[in-house]
Amino acid sequence: MPLVKGGHIIADEFVRITDDAELPAQGAILVSETRLLADPQALLGRTGGKCGVIWPNNRDVDDLVPHLDRLALVGLVFPSFRDGRAYTQARLLRERYGYRGELRATGQVLRDQFVFMLRAGFDAFEVKKQADAEAFTETVKRYSVFYQPAGDGRISALHQRLQLRHSESAGL
């Protein structure tokens, strides 16, 4: 699956490690939540490279919070494009718990969800279809105005209008 980050299709530096596989000495690794929680010290204290986790969408992110500052990547899961629990998890991680590492959308990720995902705080996308990955830059430009505030810092329509009024009345 192509990975889009920073608007470009890039090679994934993270290698997925199954729960029973041995840890490689070098390189960035991506593990399951079970493996992470079984021995966080071993994984997060590892000197050979960064560590990321795939966090399931039916588990509270509260359990992840103590480890956030040492995680380079959190992957959230869309088992189907209809299951939107990971949007809430993403916003909580970004807005409430201040997570600044890579937040990756995985699973059934289609171009029509990019805008929602970006606004919820995702910055990396494991896209299901090559054509969707290639259309990323174009797709995310679909919307230029937003009604409600979210964690992406874009101004909501309500506030945009007030600003317009102020600048009008100030004669700008």
Next chain:
Amino acid sequence: MYAYDEIDRTLVNERVAEFRDQVKRRLSGELSEDEFKMLRLQNGVYLQLHAYMYRIAIPYGTLSSEQLRRLAHVARRYDRGYGHFTTRQNIQFNWIKLAELPDAMADLAEVGIQSMQTSGNNMRNVTSDQWAGVAPGEIEDPRIWAELLRQFTTLHPEFSFLPRKFKIAITASEHDRAAIKIHDIGLRLLKNEQGQTGFEVLVGGGLGRSPFIAKTIKPFVHGHDILSYVEAILRVYNQYGRRDNIYKARIKILVHELGIEKFAAEVEEEWQQIRDGVLKLDDGIIEDIRSRFFYPAYETLPHMPDELKQAAHDAKFEAWRKNSVSAHKVQGYAIVTVSLKPVGKPPGDATADQMDALADIADKYSFGEIRVGHEQNLALPHVRKRDLPAVWKALEAIGLAIPNVNLVSDIIACPGLDYCSLANARSIPIAQEITRRFANHDTANLIGRLHVNISGCINACGHHHVGHIGILGVEKNNEEFYQITIGGRADEGAELGTLIGPAVPYAEVADVVEDIVEAYLALRARPEELFVDTVKRLGVEPFRERVYATR
């Protein structure tokens, strides 16, 4: 009326462009039907028995005459010359071609009409009282708040893929015309003891397979906090709502399974973390939205003009006036309800020509404004009392001076087997037959207020659970049968109806309704005692006896 500005217009146009691209990808095969389904549903497009069905939002039920004319245009240009007003302040077209949908959408966008989130598992069109802003005694115009919520809910980045659909309704009047207790969230605008404006918040109502009346989750949420409170409810629902079984996925089931106290505690905990964040409203923002609502420049008029006194001699006019004309908050004005329930026609249908004519009537007599209510009727919200006779004549000319508002033939019905792929039984022909049985206005008038609601299956689109008489189509051995409930109501005293006995075959439904009505006429304490009140007083037993004694 709320006037769209550049921001609203831009957003709708961007949405149309996105959908055009999605349709193109579907037609080229780039998108599978499964993937496209979710996208088309988010744009109000269903695949029905015969064709694509297109559902368009009429936020809080307010339309301008220009918008109504544009709906007529869509009916004529892309459909078969009519549209169907539903119980959710939407209009549906039943015969639209997929390839033409983006054009229909673009035509509507030009006048500020859209179909975003009129289906799919997201926050649906926010509904309200069709008399908002003109009803005497309301706390304030609830549409200001409905509009704030409309903006909040539209393309929400977190809540566009919920476990299931989500409906919010809001009222500001003591008499609830928005049926808030059968919505996922019901909001009742009120002023607290300190004179602050806020809401009683109810949660977990809904009909369908497992009907529930909403429970109060918080008696008072300040208006400034309403968006954050709603967001807290949705966040809890998005995380913990069931996704294993679509029949158990609505918030009503979560509230039921957790219990309202536990659910409320979860919401409270979440809300405390976000209430002073970016969703907090201030008076400036609220006033800004308020300023974009257009209110008519009312004249100072006499309470009882001569024109009305004269017209009162005409019995036909009086019959219509009595049940179609309601008090307005401004002296000399009235609210006119336009029944879309002519004898023998599908409830809620209007032809393109009727829509155009109504738009003209609204321009001439109602400051260019039309309202749509959940009873599948329309309203003209600002008619000068002296113009009532003229409005009546103009409505008569288009077959819409039907004097049956709130009477037994003012039936709410879903499309049933005639259009709907989920139906078990027909709804429209049942409604048509009942209207024929009670076509005599004097009889209907004698019976008084009586709401008959019909659904073609358990999904309850016709709100049968809360009909004074509810009729639900079920299937038995490939035959259409109907379960009859009585005593339901959708207003401030909302209740679910009680089943009166075994389901009856298609051919007997109208007879049963007649039997129930006869029993009521014999049992009521006084002529003013409404049917529902008689049922409340006596229970269903005497009605059951009357209906099943001979069957």
